[in-house]
Amino acid sequence: MDHRLLARALDLFAVLDPTHLYAHHIQVFLCVVQHGPCTLKTIEDQLNLSGSAVSRTVQALGSINRKGHQGFDLVTVERDPKEGRRFLVMLTSRGHAIARQIEAL
Numbered sequence: 623m624d625h626r627l628l629a630r631a632l633d634l635f636a637v638l639d640p641t642h643l644y645a646h647h648i649q650v651f652l653c654v655v656q657h658g659p660c661t662l663k664t665i666e667d668q669l670n671l672s673g674s675a676v677s678r679t680v681q682a683l684g685s686i687n688r689k690g691h692q693g694f695d696l697v698t699v700e701r702d703p704k705e706g707r708r709f710l711v712m713l714t715s716r717g718h719a720i721a722r723q724i725e726a727l
Contacts, residue, residue: 627652630724646671647694650679654697655721659712661702680711696720 631648646669653665665676681688683697696717702708713721 627724634720634724646675646679647683650676651683651696651717651720652724654711654713654717655724659700659710661708661710665711683717685714 631652635648635651649669650665650671653668654660657664657668662673662676662680665671665680666673669676671679678688680697680699682693684693684699685695687693694716695714697711698714699709699711702710
């Protein structure tokens with residue numbers, strides 16, 4: 623991953639909620655930005671994270687986190703239309719807007 627992209631993302635994400643945002647949140651978000659809609663397994667493999675860590679992070683980046691609190695609403699998980707048994711992580715409209723801001727910095 624390009625270190626400049628990560629630095630820009632850190633700057634932008636710092637305004638979202640710096641007390642509840644961790645580095646792996648940004649890594650997972652950028653992985654989805656770079657790979658487009660992707661499976662949880664793809665994220666696990668790309669970032670060398672456990673399945674549970676990826677699942678928790680994706681939930682936190684979604685609209686509602688695993689504890690029922692407001693999430694960041696940057697990604698959503700949808701059933702893959704081509705392969706009905708698997709799910710894809712993809713950007714929400716807010717996630718696309720953040721990605722465009724990161725790329726523009």
